[in-house]
Amino acid sequence: xxxxxxxxxxxxxxAAQLAAEYLASHQDRSIPxxxxxxxxxxxxxxxxxxxxxxxxxxxxxxxxxxxxTHSVRTGHPRFFNQLFGGWDPASILGEWIAALINTSMxxxxxxxxxxxxxxxxxxxxxELVGFEKGEGVFAPGGSSSNxxxxxxxxxxxxxxxxxxxxxxxxxxxxxxSTEAHYSVLRAASIMGLGLNAxxxxxxxxxxxxxxxxxxxxxxxxxxAGQTPFFVNATAGTTVAGAFDPISQLADITDKxxxxxxxxxxxxxxxxxxxxxxxxxxxxxxxxSVTWNPHKLMGVPLACSATLMREPGVLRATNAMDAxxxxxxxxxxxxxxxxxxxxxxxxxxxxxxxxSWQAHGDSGFAQRVDHLFEMAAHFRENLVARDGxxxxxxxxxxxxCFRYIPExxxxxxxxxxxxxxxxxxxxxxxxxxEQGRFLLNYATVDGSPAYRMVLVNxxxxxxxxxxxxxxxxxxxxxx
Amino acid sequence: xxxxxxxxxxxxxxAAQLAAEYLASHQDRSIPxxxxxxxxxxxxxxxxxxxxxxxxxxxxxxxxxxxxTHSVRTGHPRFFNQLFGGWDPASILGEWIAALINTSMxxxxxxxxxxxxxxxxxxxxxELVGFEKGEGVFAPGGSSSNxxxxxxxxxxxxxxxxxxxxxxxxxxxxxxSTEAHYSVLRAASIMGLGLNAxxxxxxxxxxxxxxxxxxxxxxxxxxAGQTPFFVNATAGTTVAGAFDPISQLADITDKxxxxxxxxxxxxxxxxxxxxxxxxxxxxxxxxSVTWNPHKLMGVPLACSATLMREPGVLRATNAMDAxxxxxxxxxxxxxxxxxxxxxxxxxxxxxxxxSWQAHGDSGFAQRVDHLFEMAAHFRENLVARDGxxxxxxxxxxxxCFRYIPExxxxxxxxxxxxxxxxxxxxxxxxxxEQGRFLLNYATVDGSPAYRMVLVNxxxxxxxxxxxxxxxxxxxxxx
Numbered sequence: 001x002x003x004x005x006x007x008x009x010x011x012x013x014x015a016a017q018l019a020a021e022y023l024a025s026h027q028d029r030s031i032p033x034x035x036x037x038x039x040x041x042x043x044x045x046x047x048x049x050x051x052x053x054x055x056x057x058x059x060x061x062x063x064x065x066x067x068x069t070h071s072v073r074t075g076h077p078r079f080f081n082q083l084f085g086g087w088d089p090a091s092i093l094g095e096w097i098a099a100l101i102n103t104s105m106x107x108x109x110x111x112x113x114x115x116x117x118x119x120x121x122x123x124x125x126x127e128l129v130g131f132e133k134g135e136g137v138f139a140p141g142g143s144s145s146n147x148x149x150x151x152x153x154x155x156x157x158x159x160x161x162x163x164x165x166x167x168x169x170x171x172x173x174x175x176x177s178t179e180a181h182y183s184v185l186r187a188a189s190i191m192g193l194g195l196n197a198x199x200x201x202x203x204x205x206x207x208x209x210x211x212x213x214x215x216x217x218x219x220x221x222x223x224a225g226q227t228p229f230f231v232n233a234t235a236g237t238t239v240a241g242a243f244d245p246i247s248q249l250a251d252i253t254d255k256x257x258x259x260x261x262x263x264x265x266x267x268x269x270x271x272x273x274x275x276x277x278x279x280x281x282x283x284x285x286x287x288s289v290t291w292n293p294h295k296l297m298g299v300p301l302a303c304s305a306t307l308m309r310e311p312g313v314l315r316a317t318n319a320m321d322a323x324x325x326x327x328x329x330x331x332x333x334x335x336x337x338x339x340x341x342x343x344x345x346x347x348x349x350x351x352x353x354x355s356w357q358a359h360g361d362s363g364f365a366q367r368v369d370h371l372f373e374m375a376a377h378f379r380e381n382l383v384a385r386d387g388x389x390x391x392x393x394x395x396x397x398x399x400c401f402r403y404i405p406e407x408x409x410x411x412x413x414x415x416x417x418x419x420x421x422x423x424x425x426x427x428x429x430x431x432x433e434q435g436r437f438l439l440n441y442a443t444v445d446g447s448p449a450y451r452m453v454l455v456n457x458x459x460x461x462x463x464x465x466x467x468x469x470x471x472x473x474x475x476x477x478x
Numbered sequence: 479x480x481x482x483x484x485x486x487x488x489x490x491x492x493a494a495q496l497a498a499e500y501l502a503s504h505q506d507r508s509i510p511x512x513x514x515x516x517x518x519x520x521x522x523x524x525x526x527x528x529x530x531x532x533x534x535x536x537x538x539x540x541x542x543x544x545x546x547t548h549s550v551r552t553g554h555p556r557f558f559n560q561l562f563g564g565w566d567p568a569s570i571l572g573e574w575i576a577a578l579i580n581t582s583m584x585x586x587x588x589x590x591x592x593x594x595x596x597x598x599x600x601x602x603x604x605e606l607v608g609f610e611k612g613e614g615v616f617a618p619g620g621s622s623s624n625x626x627x628x629x630x631x632x633x634x635x636x637x638x639x640x641x642x643x644x645x646x647x648x649x650x651x652x653x654x655s656t657e658a659h660y661s662v663l664r665a666a667s668i669m670g671l672g673l674n675a676x677x678x679x680x681x682x683x684x685x686x687x688x689x690x691x692x693x694x695x696x697x698x699x700x701x702a703g704q705t706p707f708f709v710n711a712t713a714g715t716t717v718a719g720a721f722d723p724i725s726q727l728a729d730i731t732d733k734x735x736x737x738x739x740x741x742x743x744x745x746x747x748x749x750x751x752x753x754x755x756x757x758x759x760x761x762x763x764x765x766s767v768t769w770n771p772h773k774l775m776g777v778p779l780a781c782s783a784t785l786m787r788e789p790g791v792l793r794a795t796n797a798m799d800a801x802x803x804x805x806x807x808x809x810x811x812x813x814x815x816x817x818x819x820x821x822x823x824x825x826x827x828x829x830x831x832x833s834w835q836a837h838g839d840s841g842f843a844q845r846v847d848h849l850f851e852m853a854a855h856f857r858e859n860l861v862a863r864d865g866x867x868x869x870x871x872x873x874x875x876x877x878c879f880r881y882i883p884e885x886x887x888x889x890x891x892x893x894x895x896x897x898x899x900x901x902x903x904x905x906x907x908x909x910x911e912q913g914r915f916l917l918n919y920a921t922v923d924g925s926p927a928y929r930m931v932l933v934n935x936x937x938x939x940x941x942x943x944x945x946x947x948x949x950x951x952x953x954x955x956x
Contacts, residue, residue, distance in 0.1 A: 020486050102778040141823065344780060
């Protein structure tokens with residue numbers, strides 16, 4: 001082997017060893033979730049400057065160790081900050097191989113294995129959704145998938161827009177709940193409809209879109225001379241993990257001939273579970289679905305499926321027929337390039353395929369059931385303790401709550417709300433600084449609430465109890 | 479160590495070993511670039527079905543070997559099919575670590591190291607471009623970056639569009655050359671302007687946009703009551719690798735107050751080279767630049783920088799101010815989420831940072847100079863041989879050509895063109911099937927031409943000569 005060959009071999013071996021140690025160390029609760037440093041301090045510790053001259057390849061091992069040391073441990077069982085977390089060696093292995101085969105998903109010719117894996121995964125996801133003839137493609141994230149769905153809906157209602165742009169009389173209107181993800185609003189902005197074209201429909205106390213309110217909003221929009229074309233339902237809202245009532249919304253979109261999109265970025269994975277898939281009852285009536293395996297299926301970012309009930313929709317919407325790539329051969333149903341918004345597109349299917357091999361449908365079903373049980377347990381634990389208040393009755397793996405320390409419990413009204421708000425954001429800031437837990441908060445009903453999310457199957461009851469203890473303890477000292 | 483821990487350790491070690499062997503094997507020309515199989519046959523060889531039950535993690539090693547066997551070897555020195563290729567162990571290492579730390583780029587809190595790396599890379603790229611106060615962010619590919627640039631241009635000219643959508647009187651028009659990448663057209667479609675809003679400006683014989691033709695097109699557009707707002711210049715066109723004359727185009731966009739975008743997806747990397755950076759003279763006058771390190775800088779897909787001359791533009795265009803993510807802290811200039819079109823965004827900076835550490839500016843400069851020399855050498859070799867014809871005078875690393883076998887040289891006009899076209903596509907198909915080379919073709923001036931691209935610094939003169947020999951040989955037998 002050449003000298004470079006020997007160095008590569010040794011460095012990759014060392015990387016594999018560090019990786020195994022790093023993953024194993026996630027079981028060790030004495031290691032903090034994060035050791036947060038402000039940018040200036042982190043820059044003083046790690047020299048991140050780019051250089052005129054290169055360094056020997058083998059030296060990069062020490063950089064690798066530094067990166068692992070100073071990154072947030074999203075695989076830590078006490079990382080509750082985002083809708084992803086945990087660690088799955090099978091999908092990490094898949095991602096490593098994707099880096100090795102380094103190709104682009106536009107043609108079967110350039111990516112035969114990855115294309116067939118993606119096609120098989122999309123087939124199975126469509127089956128789970130109930131799209132019998134469905135099609136689909138991976139996108140760089142849930143925002144992109146939601147944009148693609150909105151574009152497909154426009155293509156159906158305003159087919160002239162692709163070539164001519166919008167006509168003055170189009171006046172498109174789209175509908176989403178007040179708790180839907182902001183990417184749907186952003187889609188309206190990107191697409192030249194404007195944020196004002198998006199109508200936000202109120203939710204019930206659990207954070208689910210109210211069907212009657214949607215009906216009313218559509219009627220008002222029609223009365224105002226707009227053309228409703230798209231309804232975004234959410235299966236697993238960002239903050240509360242709520243599931244909009246898809247069947248009831250589908251009755252309304254059917255009646256008015258509107259495109260029904262289900263943003264199941266978070267929720268899609270419940271389709272594996274016999275116990276919980278009824279949360280998405282009616283999803284087979286949707287026109288499109290976004291589903292992020294990088295959330296509850298545990299694969300590394302990004303992995304987002306855009307699923308369509310009717311085949312041909314993605315090509316009609318997105319195809320540009322670039323001659324230099326697609327040569328009109330017989331296998332073009334395996335040339336995925338014209339289905340996506342990208343040209344070069346990285347391989348996101350491989351990591352998911354590896355993960356699916358390791359876990360099987362049954363593994364994902366068990367994971368969903370387990371996470372739901374943990375969330376239910378957390379909820380029970382929480383309501384049984386003094387001073388903790390649920391702010392939404394949880395429907396899935398997210399539990400939004402507040403803690404009112406004893407000294408504030410006699411307060412009422414605005415002064416109580418303000419004091420609890422201050423306490424929440426300060427406790428959260430302090431907890432983040434100490435790094436034993438990472439827990440996010442969000443504004444719910446006008447003031448901040450903690451958002452606990454159960455996304456890591458290795459989180460235990462002890463971890464959850466320790467979190468509540470920590471909040472209690474920190475709140476006393478604020 | 480637990481049993482799973484031991485298995486993970488062993489499997490990752492085996493993966494590292496396979497990876498090192500795989501990379502080293504790219505030097506072996508006796509291994510084909512690809513062993514192409516139609517989907518049905520590949521599915522018969524590899525069982526890609528998803529299963530109800532999972533399999534032991536250690537078994538995935540054999541899947542890994544199969545994936546490597548049946549994937550196209552884009553790192554092979556005879557892979558000439560796309561504008562990426564070769565292999566860079568430093569960036570593969572970076573990608574492996576990105577999979578381990580699995581985080582999202584929206585907040586500094588969740589991605590401290592990766593955020594600072596991205597900020598440093600963007601700073602340096604802007605410096606190379608000449609954007610003194612520039613800002614930027616990574617996107618999932620060149621198409622996304624081009625869309626972001628077009629959106630930013632719209633935000634400047636039609637600031638009402640973000641909220642209100644387009645007004646009937648807007649009539650936006652954008653300009654690109656006939657050889658620009660299709661993603662700019664797609665951006666017009668996505669943004670609700672329509673493909674018809676895009677005006678395609680003719681090119682000279684080398685494939686560069688003709689400034690006078692742009693000027694004329696703008697005047698015609700104005701006369702037709704449209705509002706020109708955006709000009710896309712290309713630095714390194716997809717097919718011919720041509721560089722539009724940026725300075726001359728900037729004179730025109732300055733005069734008319736239009737946004738000048740430079741799609742330097744391919745070409746940006748020439749900025750490292752003192753010898754070749756004059757191809758992009760005037761780029762510092764642009765408003766935005768797309769630059770894909772996954773092309774000539776050799777990092778795995780995808781890595782695409784979106785650079786803006788004026789700070790604040792990305793936030794003004796894209797910000798949605800999601801409260802649950804961004805908590806209005808002091809470090810928000812390091813919260814990159816509002817700059818991008820995504821919410822969750824994978825870490826693309828790490829692999830590039832590692833590569834930059836290994837090579838330094840000087841390594842990238844040498845690579846550019848070497849690839850240009852190879853392309854010049856290939857051109858000379860080609861024109862010196864009977865029957866080979868350049869179809870564009872090459873300006874960078876792409877060489878478009880045809881081969882006219884002896885028996886067709888007496889033909890003229892249409893019959894010659896048709897016969898050569900048939901020969902070209904058949905030879906290319908046969909070459910692909912045999913798998914010793916992978917070379918793309920594209921329609922140039924109405925008929926197919928081979929497109930040779932020098933993207934792998936390990937390609938040798940022997941490889942290039944062997945390619946020409948192969949084309950000659952196969953053409954005789956067609």
